[in-house]
Amino acid sequence: MKLPRILTPHTVTVRNAEGTGAYGTVLGPDRTLEHVRVEETTRLVRDRNGQEVVSSARVFLRPEHGPVPLDSEVDLPSGRTAVVLAVAHHHTPPAPEHNELSLT
Numbered sequence: 819m820k821l822p823r824i825l826t827p828h829t830v831t832v833r834n835a836e837g838t839g840a841y842g843t844v845l846g847p848d849r850t851l852e853h854v855r856v857e858e859t860t861r862l863v864r865d866r867n868g869q870e871v872v873s874s875a876r877v878f879l880r881p882e883h884g885p886v887p888l889d890s891e892v893d894l895p896s897g898r899t900a901v902v903l904a905v906a907h908h909h910t911p912p913a914p915e916h917n918e919l920s921l922t
Contacts, residue, residue, distance in 0.1 A: 820914055822914070823853055826853040828856045829852045829854065830877060830893060831850050832848070832886055833847070833848055833849070835890045835891075835902075843889045855878040856875060856877050856894055857875065859875070859876065860873070866888055866904075873904070874921065875900055875921040875922075876921065877919040878919075879919065880916060880917075883917070885905075885917075889902060892919065902919050903922060906918045906920075
């Protein structure tokens with residue numbers, strides 16, 4: 819079961835993190851992801867090191883959008899560019915399967 823389209827009215831642009839180079843994170847080409855849900859709310863999340871950090875947005879993706887690695891950049895509908903702090907995969911029937919990105 820997928821997230822219903824009525825709950826996913828947004829479009830974002832993602833640049834996947836592909837590693838690190840001499841100048842920081844190396845980003846891949848732009849990918850436009852349609853039918854996602856963006857919620858710009860502030861909350862605490864744990865980063866890859868287990869530290870509590872402030873996340874100012876969440877993006878809910880359908881499984882067919884593929885993985886979005888940590889440190890990837892996401893252009894939000896508000897015009898702000900954010901970095902992926904944490905990724906969670908949710909698959910608990912009967913709820914729809916989806917991925918959740920917590921962003922800076």
